[in-house]
Amino acid sequence: MTPTIDRSKRVVGIGSNVVDILYRVNRIAGPEEKTYILFNDEANVVKEVIGGVTLNHLAWANLLGVPSGLFGFQGDDRYGNMIRSEMDRREIDRSAIRIRPNASSSFSVVNVAVDANRAIYMARAQTGTTTRQDIERYFADYIRFSGMTTTEISQLPLEAVIAVLEIARDAGVTTVLDVDVPPDFAVQVARLGTSEEFDRAIGLADVVKPAKAAAEQMVEASTPEDRAVRIMDKYGSRLVAITDGERGCVITDGTHTARSPAYPIRAKDSTGAGDAFLGGLVAALYNGLSVENAARLANACGAVCCAIDGAFPLMDSSLDDVRSFYDGEPLSIFRRHEETSPEPVKPRRDPGTVGLESVRLASEALQAVYASMTPTYYNDAVRLIRETEACGGRVHVTGVGKPRHIAHKLAATLQSTGTRAYFLDPVDCNHGDSGQVAQGDVVIAISHSGKTGELLDAVHTVKNNGAKIVVLTGNADSELALLADAVLVVPVNREAGPLGLAPTLSTTCQMAVGDGLAMALKVDRGFTAEDFRKYHPAGSLGKMLDERKKTR
Numbered sequence: 001m002t003p004t005i006d007r008s009k010r011v012v013g014i015g016s017n018v019v020d021i022l023y024r025v026n027r028i029a030g031p032e033e034k035t036y037i038l039f040n041d042e043a044n045v046v047k048e049v050i051g052g053v054t055l056n057h058l059a060w061a062n063l064l065g066v067p068s069g070l071f072g073f074q075g076d077d078r079y080g081n082m083i084r085s086e087m088d089r090r091e092i093d094r095s096a097i098r099i100r101p102n103a104s105s106s107f108s109v110v111n112v113a114v115d116a117n118r119a120i121y122m123a124r125a126q127t128g129t130t131t132r133q134d135i136e137r138y139f140a141d142y143i144r145f146s147g148m149t150t151t152e153i154s155q156l157p158l159e160a161v162i163a164v165l166e167i168a169r170d171a172g173v174t175t176v177l178d179v180d181v182p183p184d185f186a187v188q189v190a191r192l193g194t195s196e197e198f199d200r201a202i203g204l205a206d207v208v209k210p211a212k213a214a215a216e217q218m219v220e221a222s223t224p225e226d227r228a229v230r231i232m233d234k235y236g237s238r239l240v241a242i243t244d245g246e247r248g249c250v251i252t253d254g255t256h257t258a259r260s261p262a263y264p265i266r267a268k269d270s271t272g273a274g275d276a277f278l279g280g281l282v283a284a285l286y287n288g289l290s291v292e293n294a295a296r297l298a299n300a301c302g303a304v305c306c307a308i309d310g311a312f313p314l315m316d317s318s319l320d321d322v323r324s325f326y327d328g329e330p331l332s333i334f335r336r337h338e339e340t341s342p343e344p345v346k347p348r349r350d351p352g353t354v355g356l357e358s359v360r361l362a363s364e365a366l367q368a369v370y371a372s373m374t375p376t377y378y379n380d381a382v383r384l385i386r387e388t389e390a391c392g393g394r395v396h397v398t399g400v401g402k403p404r405h406i407a408h409k410l411a412a413t414l415q416s417t418g419t420r421a422y423f424l425d426p427v428d429c430n431h432g433d434s435g436q437v438a439q440g441d442v443v444i445a446i447s448h449s450g451k452t453g454e455l456l457d458a459v460h461t462v463k464n465n466g467a468k469i470v471v472l473t474g475n476a477d478s479e480l481a482l483l484a485d486a487v488l489v490v491p492v493n494r495e496a497g498p499l500g501l502a503p504t505l506s507t508t509c510q511m512a513v514g515d516g517l518a519m520a521l522k523v524d525r526g527f528t529a530e531d532f533r534k535y536h537p538a539g540s541l542g543k544m545l546d547e548r549k550k551t552r
Contacts, residue, residue: 003174003206003238005286009147010067010093014139014164015054015178016127016155017070018106019079020271020310022047025111028119038114040309049310050086052106053152053180056272056311060279060301062092063313064322065333066286069093069146071139073100073126076367080105084364090315095357096142100126101367106155116267116306124155135163144171150282153214154180158193158201165204174285177205178278182217199235206238207285209278215242224250225257239291241281241298243274249302251281251295260295263303263325272311277302279313280322283331293328300325358496358504365492365505366512372491378520380486381444381470385419385521388442388468396424396437396462399446400455402503403510407446410514417522429458439466446514447471448492448506450478459483472510488513 005011023046029035037045050059055070062068070092074080076099083105087094106125112118135143143149149168151161161177168175179202186192202208202218208231210218219234221227228240228250241251248262280301284294304321305311313319323334385395395414399407407423414421424443425433437443443462447455450473463469463483471484474492481487490513496504 003148003285004288005174006147007286009145010069011058011061011148011150011282011286012069012071012093012096012142012146013054013058013150013152013176014070014072014130014135014156014160015150015152016052016106016122016124016180017055017072017074017083018050018052018108018122019082020049020051021107021109022049022269022271022309023109023111025113027113027115028111028117035111047309048082049312050083051108051272051275051311053154053178053272053275054150055083055087055092056275057150057178057279057282058092059090060276060305060313061282061286062090062279063315063319064280064283064297064301064331066283067093069096069142071096071142073098073103073130073134075099075103075105075126076101076364076371077104079107086312093353093357095353095360096139097360098138099360099364099367110271110310112269112271112309116270118269118271120271122155127155128157130156130160132159132163135160135167139164140167143167143173146173148174148176148282148285150176150178150278152178152180153186153192153198153201154178155190156192158186158197161193161201162197162204165201169204174207175205176207176209176278176282176285177202178275179208179210179214179218180274181211182214184217202231202235202237205235207241207281208232208235208237208239209241209243209274209281211274212242212244225252225259228252228257229254239285241278241295243277243302248299249277249295251291251298253291256291258292258295260292260299263299265303265306267306269309270306273302273305275311276305276313287331289329296328297322297326297331354497361494361496362505362508365494365509369490369492369509369513372489377488378517381488381517382520382524384468384470384486385442386524388440389420389525391440393438393441395419395421395442395444396467397421397444397446398424398426398429398455398458400426400452402507403446403448406507406510406514407444409511410444410446410518413515413518414521417518418525419518419521424458424462426455426458430461434458434461434465437462437465437467440468442468442470444470444472444514444517445480445484446473446510447478447480448474448490448503448510450475450480452480456480456483472513474506488517 024038024040026036058068104125106127109121151164219230232240239253277298280298284297300322397407397411411421411423469484470486472488476489490509492506
């Protein structure tokens with residue numbers, strides 16, 4: 001097969017990634033017609049599954065052992081969280097996903113008739129807003145360092161499609177383009193771009209996979225085989241694959257042209273069959289299969305897709321189903337899947353990618369914490385501390401383990417912004433150090449679990465001695481929270497990294513919430529730039545504030 005892939009790198013794609021909202025209906029309604037929504041196999045009238053032209057084919061390729069990644073924009077809404085959660089479950093890399101706050105992720109409403117025909121209504125959302133500048137600014141390196149880059153003509157604006165393909169071509173990366181909609185729909189209905197941009201995008205792609213309707217508009221030909229060759233000649237493609245519904249597919253690389261009939265199956269839902277087909281084709285390219293075997297593998301994925309709801313492969317059965325249909329040269333993933341071992345060996349993840357993913361997860365965790373806050377979130381804590389200060393009292397900050405370091409930092413930030421604050425060692429607290437806490441003082445205790453023994457012992461002691469307690473925790477029902485006079489809940493349900501054990505996301509959010517408390521107190525007491533200058537006479541901050549004072 002002509003295109004060659006660097007198998008040391010992942011296949012990455014950008015384009016449609018959605019939540020498909022599925023309704024089973026008795027038939028597809030036409031204009032001014034009514035139809036009925038039926039109960040599905042789960043006895044429900046609606047089902048939500050992950051989908052989208054690009055994410056679908058990446059998921060099927062991933063199922064077949066191809067390391068995959070998605071890049072682009074998503075919102076911070078429920079649908080975006082669903083998509084990202086499922087990607088994590090499948091180990092599809094999302095380190096290059098950028099999340100836009102207060103924005104909607106893409107979704108589709110899909111009506112599936114009992115005869116397996118369907119009607120799809122797409123909300124492009126963030127995918128549809130992607131520009132050439134976005135691609136160049138945020139995603140160029142991710143494209144350049146891939147083994148193969150895929151994209152689509154469906155939801156992504158053509159200027160963004162062209163930018164993706166140009167960056168990949170300049171970097172020598174093989175490109176795949178799924179032409180999911182015909183030219184007239186892309187240009188006149190969806191308004192993705194101009195006819196010239198449509199042709200430009202196809203001309204940049206190494207591998208072109210047009211749907212049947214798109215291929216019929218792209219060139220005139222009497223047969224699918226002739227049409228595939230004409231598309232290759234017109235656009236200079238290295239490989240063209242045309243899906244032909246129940247008749248199977250045609251694939252040509254200019255030297256070999258193969259028609260592969262569809263595998264017989266009782267179709268339940270044809271949604272995404274072309275996406276699954278492309279996922280199989282990507283896996284075939286990745287593994288260097290012949291044109292004939294590529295057609296068989298792609299058809300097998302398309303057939304299995306028609307037997308499930310939606311277009312996302314099932315983790316527990318779809319691989320076995322593809323293997324049962326496919327009658328070509330076996331892939332290594334099939335052999336590995338047949339081996340019996342208590343725990344499959346997972347490929348080692350790229351350290352740099354894991355690092356980037358940790359930063360992205362921190363951003364998401366902070367967004368989630370912020371979304372959980374109300375306008376009165378800090379009120380009780382600020383009131384307690386200000387009342388204590390009015391009586392001459394002080395603030396003490398404490399924590400065990402990683403929160404110990406957060407406590408040191410929070411105490412320092414409070415000190416520099418006008419709050420008399422000190423670190424309280426929780427381990428030594430019950431060995432005399434509790435004497436630093438006077439009756440009426442405030443103790444801020446930090447613990448994600450709210451169950452740390454040494455911290456609980458310390459808090460019991462200072463509370464019995466008359467201190468007021470502010471707790472910063474991820475567990476609002478914990479024993480520590482029940483001891484508190486004010487609770488700042490920091491809801492973080494996971495940590496970063498492959499093991500998800502080391503305190504990372506929780507401590508990042510604890511620090512941010514602590515800084516927020518310091519800023520709330522600073523504003524409440526009317527802390528000024530002159531006050532700040534008095535506490536920071538040295539270093540670059542001191543010099544900057546002195547210069548600012550001189551220029552007044």
